[in-house]
Amino acid sequence: MNLEKLSATLEKEPKYRYQQVNKFLFQDYISSWQEASSLPQVLREKLAKECPLEIKSEVKINLKQKGNQKALISLADGALIETVLISQKSGKKENKEARYTVCVSTQVGCPMACTFCASGLKGFTRNLSFGEMIEQVVFWNRALKGIGKVDNVVFMGMGEPFLNYQEFIKAVKFMNNPETMNIGARRLSVSTAGIISGIKRLAGEKIQINLAISLHAPTDSLRQKLMPVAGKNKIEDILRAVDNYIKKTGRRVMFEYVLIKAENDSEQNALTLAKLMAKPLYLVNLIPYNETGRYRASQPETIKKFKEILESKGVATTVRLSFGAEIEAACGQLKNRRAHK
Numbered sequence: 001m002n003l004e005k006l007s008a009t010l011e012k013e014p015k016y017r018y019q020q021v022n023k024f025l026f027q028d029y030i031s032s033w034q035e036a037s038s039l040p041q042v043l044r045e046k047l048a049k050e051c052p053l054e055i056k057s058e059v060k061i062n063l064k065q066k067g068n069q070k071a072l073i074s075l076a077d078g079a080l081i082e083t084v085l086i087s088q089k090s091g092k093k094e095n096k097e098a099r100y101t102v103c104v105s106t107q108v109g110c111p112m113a114c115t116f117c118a119s120g121l122k123g124f125t126r127n128l129s130f131g132e133m134i135e136q137v138v139f140w141n142r143a144l145k146g147i148g149k150v151d152n153v154v155f156m157g158m159g160e161p162f163l164n165y166q167e168f169i170k171a172v173k174f175m176n177n178p179e180t181m182n183i184g185a186r187r188l189s190v191s192t193a194g195i196i197s198g199i200k201r202l203a204g205e206k207i208q209i210n211l212a213i214s215l216h217a218p219t220d221s222l223r224q225k226l227m228p229v230a231g232k233n234k235i236e237d238i239l240r241a242v243d244n245y246i247k248k249t250g251r252r253v254m255f256e257y258v259l260i261k262a263e264n265d266s267e268q269n270a271l272t273l274a275k276l277m278a279k280p281l282y283l284v285n286l287i288p289y290n291e292t293g294r295y296r297a298s299q300p301e302t303i304k305k306f307k308e309i310l311e312s313k314g315v316a317t318t319v320r321l322s323f324g325a326e327i328e329a330a331c332g333q334l335k336n337r338r339a340h341k
């Protein structure tokens with residue numbers, strides 16, 4: 001799919017064609033132009049030639065299987081990205097309706113080099129275009145046809161969204177647009193390793209999505225060890241930008257903290273973190289570590305204790321259900337294990 005080329009191809013067509021095409025692509029989720037029944041045959045053929053709808057995916061998906069799934073999409077230049085579908089059942093037992101969340105990648109690889117993260121260790125290839133971000137959601141919506149549709153999007157796949165800000169925000173606005181995907185702003189979330197310029201820019205946007213900050217350590221020295229690139233931004237400066245964001249938007253901000261055994265999970269770490277986080281609109285989300293290499297995950301008792309300490313100091317704390325551990329879907333694990341299909 002090439003959204004830029006699509007606009008160019010439709011340029012000489014009457015305006016209402018855009019609406020028709022948007023509906024076919026982003027509401028009906030057609031996968032061939034032949035399905036676009038109300039378009040003239042000549043235009044369908046032209047579009048089929050110039051803007052093929054095929055999304056090259058290497059993974060067979062089977063939505064009858066319960067739980068989460070991932071797909072490897074190969075882009076026009078051969079670059080590979082992974083995108084994950086997380087299904088959650090909600091509601092009463094007899095009336096279980098699934099909610100679907102897509103975890104979107106924003107870059108091929110990642111320049112942040114976080115030592116606990118598999119994408120970080122593999123280096124950076126290139127930024128994704130906004131169309132390549134949209135494509136990941138379109139891919140899952142096509143797969144869900146007749147079953148459901150994507151309810152939430154989290155920009156938490158491979159890459160650092162705020163180092164690709166322009167394309168990222170374009171994708172957000174596109175997903176939110178009622179004429180295209182119509183996903184509510186409250187159902188869109190972004191996670192950053194703490195890129196201050198991005199936090200500032202997001203605070204100035206008209207569209208307010210959910211913001212999460214990957215903190216992972218309560219001191220600069222420990223943070224720099226775990227996050228050698230992102231750790232160069234001082235925690236104090238990140239929190240100042242977050243406080244400004246909260247002042248401007250009135251929105252809650254989530255701080256992610258991956259618990260890694262004997263690295264950042266001590267009682268002292270919890271106490272130091274509590275001092276930083278005891279603010280009204282701060283929320284700490286503790287993430288059980290998905291083991292990808294040199295570190296080990298904290299014990300469940302350690303996680304429990306860590307949470308108790310934070311809560312005893314008045315910090316709002318949740319523990320992330322380890323969605324995706326079984327399909328190796330933590331950000332850092334994407335793309336690494338291609339043999340695992």
Ligand code: SAH
Pocket residue numbers: 112116117118155156157158159160161191192193194213214256258287288289290291292330331332333
């Ligand atoms: N670059 C952005 C977004 C991608 S990562 C960021 O750093 O926030 C999304 C989240 O997954 C981050 O909080 C990241 O630190 C975390 N993560 C990375 N590798 C992980 C792993 N192996 N186990 C658990 N969480 C991981």
